[in-house]
Amino acid sequence: MNDPSPVDARTSPSSVWKLVEHLKGDDLVAWRMADLPGRRSAEERNLTEPFPFGWYVVCYSDELAVGEVKPVRYFSRELVIWRGEDGQARVLDAYCRHFGAHMGHGGRVVGNDLECQFHAWTYDGTGAVTGIPYAKAIPPQAKRANCVASWPVCERNGFVWVWYHPEGAPPKWELDTYAEVGSPGWTPFAKFEWRVYNSIRNLFDNTVDTAHFLYVHRVASFPETEIVIDGHYLTSVARAKMGTTKGMVDGAIVVRSMAPGQGCTRFEGILETLLVNVLTPVEKDEVHARFAFTQPQAEADGPMGGLARAIIRDVCKQFDQDKTIWDRMRHEDQPLICDGDGPVMASRTRYDQFLSDEAFEQAKGKKQTIRTKARSE
Numbered sequence: 001m002n003d004p005s006p007v008d009a010r011t012s013p014s015s016v017w018k019l020v021e022h023l024k025g026d027d028l029v030a031w032r033m034a035d036l037p038g039r040r041s042a043e044e045r046n047l048t049e050p051f052p053f054g055w056y057v058v059c060y061s062d063e064l065a066v067g068e069v070k071p072v073r074y075f076s077r078e079l080v081i082w083r084g085e086d087g088q089a090r091v092l093d094a095y096c097r098h099f100g101a102h103m104g105h106g107g108r109v110v111g112n113d114l115e116c117q118f119h120a121w122t123y124d125g126t127g128a129v130t131g132i133p134y135a136k137a138i139p140p141q142a143k144r145a146n147c148v149a150s151w152p153v154c155e156r157n158g159f160v161w162v163w164y165h166p167e168g169a170p171p172k173w174e175l176d177t178y179a180e181v182g183s184p185g186w187t188p189f190a191k192f193e194w195r196v197y198n199s200i201r202n203l204f205d206n207t208v209d210t211a212h213f214l215y216v217h218r219v220a221s222f223p224e225t226e227i228v229i230d231g232h233y234l235t236s237v238a239r240a241k242m243g244t245t246k247g248m249v250d251g252a253i254v255v256r257s258m259a260p261g262q263g264c265t266r267f268e269g270i271l272e273t274l275l276v277n278v279l280t281p282v283e284k285d286e287v288h289a290r291f292a293f294t295q296p297q298a299e300a301d302g303p304m305g306g307l308a309r310a311i312i313r314d315v316c317k318q319f320d321q322d323k324t325i326w327d328r329m330r331h332e333d334q335p336l337i338c339d340g341d342g343p344v345m346a347s348r349t350r351y352d353q354f355l356s357d358e359a360f361e362q363a364k365g366k367k368q369t370i371r372t373k374a375r376s377e
């Protein structure tokens with residue numbers, strides 16, 4: 001009898017597909033957020049640089065009801081979020097300045113303030129103590145703002161955002177508003193999330209790393225892209241003719257990024273789609289990524305519904321494929337670059353402005369345009 005044929009270990013069409021293609025439904029959702037046992041340390045993977053400053057999402061607006069208190073962990077810090085009776089979201093460091101209780105687990109909303117569950121001290125959104133029910137006087141230093149560190153909060157585009165700056169400098173820019181979000185003709189957000197075991201910097205390089213699209217995502221080709229870096233903004237426009245049953249259509253993918261955690265992508269042409277793609281660092285080697293999609297309701301409900309869902313599925317699949325690499329790679333400070341690589345170093349220089357106030361000031365008003373060539377296999 002012949003030996004059974006050896007197992008075919010070839011991994012066509014792309015090796016990373018093998019890691020994720022068998023995952024479907026709830027298994028895929030769980031994989032995206034799962035821990036990764038046996039991870040190498042942040043030091044070994046060279047993922048130790050500080051978090052970049054900017055606005056970052058801490059939750060969706062509809063995840064925080066009036067009177068609700070939530071614990072979250074971002075920037076290697078324990079935080080507590082609550083929504084007061086006035087509807088405002090507020091964020092403080094989670095540990096009470098009295099005896100250190102974690103107010104995200106048991107604290108409650110009283111009026112617009114947060115009451116610690118241990119001895120009922122209350123804090124306002126500035127982090128000042130507003131009441132101690134069993135004391136005759138509040139200690140003077142407890143009455144000051146930031147007795148517990150407070151975080152600037154902004155609620156926009158269906159998200160609660162906090163401003164992170166390592167030295168506590170105030171926000172340096174305002175968040176953009178996306179008209180589609182919450183408008184009557186557009187679908188409620190379709191939401192997806194991942195835990196990626198890498199630094200936010202390495203995820204940031206992905207957009208301009210043009211070569212990987214051919215090998216990781218197996219796109220047959222992609223069009224010339226124009227990238228404009230203007231201060232802290234990056235806009236990238238890729239235009240292409242797209243074949244449809246109704247003939248060729250002018251299509252475009254327009255990326256608009258305000259800062260490392262704040263991305264927005266519009267797919268235009270066949271079917272309009274707005275993707276708000278936001279990243280929030282959890283640790284030096286862990287990022288919480290959220291993708292929120294909205295599309296015209298009439299398209300999503302009509303004959304184009306299948307295509308509408310396919311666009312979303314494909315974008316998420318690409319992120320799954322990237323995650324398999326991001327989770328294990330290390331950061332190369334000085335990558336060996338070849339002539340076919342995209343403008344990775346320009347993107348890295350842009351990123352650096354979010355690490356130092358000086359670099360941020362220097363980048364203001366400076367504009368550069370980069371064109372990447374069309375590629376195909």
Ligand code: FES
Pocket residue numbers: 096097098099100101116117118119120121
């Ligand atoms: S520890 Fe919070 S009130 Fe005592």
Ligand SMILES: [Fe+2]
Pocket residue numbers: 206212216217318322
């Ligand atoms: Fe990618």
